[in-house]
Amino acid sequence: MGGGGHIIFEVRRPRWEMGMTEEKLYRVRFFEFLTDEERSEFMEDAKPAAFEAGEVIISEGKEPSSLFILMSGRVEVRKRLSGGRDRLLAEMDADREATVVGERGLLGQSGASATVRAASRVEAIEIPRKTFRRMISEGRPAAFKLSYRIARTLATRLTRLDEEIVEAIRDLERRGETDLEAFQDRLITEWTV
Amino acid sequence: MPSTPSLDGIPLFERLSPDERDELAEIMSPASFAAGASIYEEGGPEETLYVVTSGAVEVHKKILPGRGHHLAAIQAPAVIGEMGLLTEPRAAASVTARTPVEAQGIARDQFLEMLDEDSLAACKVIYEIGRTLAERMARTDESIAGIISQLERRNARGGHDPDVFGDRLLNEWGF
Numbered sequence: 001m002g003g004g005g006h007i008i009f010e011v012r013r014p015r016w017e018m019g020m021t022e023e024k025l026y027r028v029r030f031f032e033f034l035t036d037e038e039r040s041e042f043m044e045d046a047k048p049a050a051f052e053a054g055e056v057i058i059s060e061g062k063e064p065s066s067l068f069i070l071m072s073g074r075v076e077v078r079k080r081l082s083g084g085r086d087r088l089l090a091e092m093d094a095d096r097e098a099t100v101v102g103e104r105g106l107l108g109q110s111g112a113s114a115t116v117r118a119a120s121r122v123e124a125i126e127i128p129r130k131t132f133r134r135m136i137s138e139g140r141p142a143a144f145k146l147s148y149r150i151a152r153t154l155a156t157r158l159t160r161l162d163e164e165i166v167e168a169i170r171d172l173e174r175r176g177e178t179d180l181e182a183f184q185d186r187l188i189t190e191w192t193v
Numbered sequence: 194m195p196s197t198p199s200l201d202g203i204p205l206f207e208r209l210s211p212d213e214r215d216e217l218a219e220i221m222s223p224a225s226f227a228a229g230a231s232i233y234e235e236g237g238p239e240e241t242l243y244v245v246t247s248g249a250v251e252v253h254k255k256i257l258p259g260r261g262h263h264l265a266a267i268q269a270p271a272v273i274g275e276m277g278l279l280t281e282p283r284a285a286a287s288v289t290a291r292t293p294v295e296a297q298g299i300a301r302d303q304f305l306e307m308l309d310e311d312s313l314a315a316c317k318v319i320y321e322i323g324r325t326l327a328e329r330m331a332r333t334d335e336s337i338a339g340i341i342s343q344l345e346r347r348n349a350r351g352g353h354d355p356d357v358f359g360d361r362l363l364n365e366w367g368f
Contacts (some may be wrong), residue, residue: 037358047313061229063208076205078281079338080338081338081340081341081342082339083342087341104327104330104331105261106321107324107327108322108324108327108330108331109327109328110327112327113334113335113338114334118230125340136320139313140209141311141313141316144309144313144316144317144319144320145316147316147319147320147323148308148316148319148320148323150321150323150327151279151320151322152280153321154323154326154327154330155275155276155279155280156279156280158276158283158330158333159276159280159281161333161337162285163285164298166256170256170257184305190256
């Protein structure tokens with residue numbers, strides 16, 4: 001999550017509501033590496049999506065997710081733990097900055113590892129996994145370039161996570177015990193949906 | 194004229210057309226390592242990505258002073274050094290040849306240059322690497338969730354066994 005970064009992506013805002021004719025250009029920090037034509041390729045198949053507070057955007061354990069560019073609203077990311085409990089991993093505010101969730105699902109085969117739920121009304125643009133896979137099988141450069149971007153995000157997170165794990169092990173060994181809360185917090189900071 | 198390395202049967206190159214394979218072959222150079230030879234040194238440079246075409250390598254990391262921890266054994270065909278390509282060119286662990294190893298080296302700089310120039314061949318290789326990273330991330334997430342659950346259960350009972358966590362964390366390592 002939060003794979004946004006330093007990217008400008010101009011999106012023509014679709015008609016969210018019936019009768020609404022106004023179209024606005026939104027500037028989103030995403031996809032700067034694509035040419036204008038490649039951005040349009042994605043946008044042709046991208047779908048507008050809106051969620052009311054409480055609605056699930058990505059569901060843990062189900063199919064690999066689509067990628068969502070969150071344009072406005074707030075979301076919560078939660079992870080199920082054993083014993084029926086769950087844990088809040090992150091809160092994201094797209095009103096401050098458009099953000100991306102679900103990018104791992106485009107590349108991976110596994111189901112989503114956490115649930116993303118709207119905490120207020122959320123407007124998003126969905127790049128469906130099926131669309132992305134089709135673009136890959138057609139050999140379209142835009143899709144391969146997006147995977148480069150996602151791979152870099154994943155590699156950076158994995159590297160940080162590996163370092164955290166080593167640090168945690170060293171702590172455990174040094175003190176013979178550890179501050180469990182701090183340990184858990186460190187492990188979940190690098191979560192990806 | 195150097196012979197073109199065969200990239201057949203290596204999953205990383207499956208999506209590449211013959212022309213794209215030739216394009217990549219141009220920046221590859223053959224490398225061999227004797228059994229026991231060091232390929233990457235933990236903390237040292239990781240400027241070359243290797244496509245291991247035969248043999249096996251071992252991955253070690255210094256976790257605690259004076260003790261190297263064995264993380265993984267990797268059998269050809271495989272790619273090593275891909276994290277250095279996507280992040281900093283610094284090896285997170287040591288990799289040594291377990292048997293005689295034949296490989297094709299790809300210089301990080303040259304590969305990144307191809308990516309900058311939007312080479313589709315290079316992007317396709319990255320796509321395959323990205324797929325393996327996505328699965329590795331999924332496994333890491335699940336194991337961390339398991340560890341957190343375990344910690345919370347033990348915490349609720351008022352005690353814990355640090356060694357178990359250390360072992361479990363290491364077992365789940367995905368290099």
